[in-house]
Amino acid sequence: MIAPADRTPFPREFFDRPVLEVAPDLLGRVLVRSTPDGPIELRLTEVEAYDGPNDPGSHAYRGPTPRNSVMFGPPGHVYVYFTYGMWHCINLVCGPEGTASAVLLRAGEIIEGAALARKRRLSARNDRELAKGPARLATALGVDRAFDGTDACAAGAAPITVLTGTPVSSDQVSSGPRTGVAGDGGVHPWRFWITNDPTVSPYRAHAPRGRST
Secondary structure (H helix, E strand, O other), X not given: OOOHHHOOEOOHHHHOOOHHHHHHHOOOOEEXXXXXXXXXXXXXXXXXXXXXXXXXXXXXXXXXXXXXXXXXXXXXXXXXXXXXXXXXXXXXXXXOOOOOEEEEXXXXXXXXXXXXXXXXXXXXXXXXXXXXXXXXXXXXXXXXXXXXOOEXXXXXXXXXXXXXXXXXXXXXXXXXXXXXXXXXXXOOOOEEEEOOOOOXXXXXXXXXXXXXX
């Protein structure tokens, strides 16, 4: 549980900043996924920044498509994509409208609603693994492409909201290369995580998918 003083939803202005400011500032904040069975609350422990047309690793690097259109819209919206034909990943759009930058939510600690998350993550060996990695995080929260475009700053009972939580001091934040990103986009140290937090996912360099012979 988090203190009442930390349960204030972020205004849109929080996300209307450069992505490299927003990304580390999201660590320690709380994402709330409202469901008919009750809320799931997740304290963010690992994120990655993607800087749109300035970033070869970004989905928006080559311009707008039907898939990435939400990234070009107003900040504070949720961008959900489907990857490897089986997994969903959650991002929060930031920066001025049209810049197409976003923060990938890579890992977190379930602090409320763990029983609901466990039902979706039956393979997790313990609660630290419930949202340890972006696909696991989306699965634990029950988020898929149907949530693409959700306004996380909307008034009222939005299905996804971000609360102020307790921000992490700069001396508790580590940064390094993004996980699994190839080419020029892989060199940026734009992955941020809470140092030594057990819910942070392990780093993996990009490994090309081999062709069958």
